[in-house]
Amino acid sequence: MLIQQEFRLNMRKITAFLSLSLFSTFAIGEMDHHAMMMKHHAHETSKDERQLVEFPAPAYHATLKSMRDHLRAISQIQGFLAEENYEAAADAAEKGLGQGHQHGEHGNHAARFMPAEMRQLGATMHNAANDLSLSLRNVPISNDLKPVFTQLHRVTNACVACHDQYRLAPLTH
Template sequence: MRFIIPLAAVALAFPSLAQQHDPAMHSQHMAQQQPVSGDFRQAVAFPLEMKEHTLTNMRDHLLALQEIQQALAKAEYDQAAEIAEKRLGMSSLALHGAHEVSKFMPQGMQDAGTAMHRGASRFGVAARDVAVTGDLKPAIGALSEVMGACVACHAGYRLK
């Protein structure tokens, strides 16, 4: 269990490593990381109501990521930026009750969440810039960092 948190920190510190990911190796990689007999993510205890609230928020985060990708595919960059900021970015913290939820999170989980929220705000800026620059690559890279924070957190933690 102790190796997962440093791996999450590496993933957050070096998001460019995600660019080297080969999806075909995913099954093999996961088999090497997690023995068949168990889930070695750190279990984090939340009160039942807070757990349900948090899981609902995470499902909305996934939906927001899908909606962002859909907006990007339609070249609706301002729409993608708005979704990112309102639903995932720093201005969404009050909406999600982040201050209350963070009280139950270990520091690494808090750090991953903060990285995701800050990354979403950075993505919003990069997405709006596409309309001016015509260069989508920085926005896609910023979106990858947002998703990398999600992956790092889910790889290291689980709610109980």
């Protein structure tokens, strides 16, 4: 009886010990993983290979503001598409992304400070946006959404291509 009790007690201790060591093995493994991820991220942010483009401060702020308008327009277009309101989606594309999009008094001059290739990507985006708005206005006639998604993809591809290649900073001198 006494021996049996002692045996059970010992078994419990062994089980407790085993689960504790198993837990710490996991915990240490997780910590190592975490440390590695941190190192990986630090490494990634330290090598930003995008080309730095400097704008005078007013053009810099106007450009970022127009960027936020671009993203808002994409979001509006998607919302109007879900509502099948193609007219409103076309208006949002023209207003927020098209050639007619106002970059503001300072932003309009920003193109002057862009490398030629960057300016070209901007023009590609504006052209794609104009084609997008044409294809949106055509949906009630054609009943075909495929051209809309093709043009929307051309627009977002231009956003992605430019963001992969360039970063901005305000001129400090």
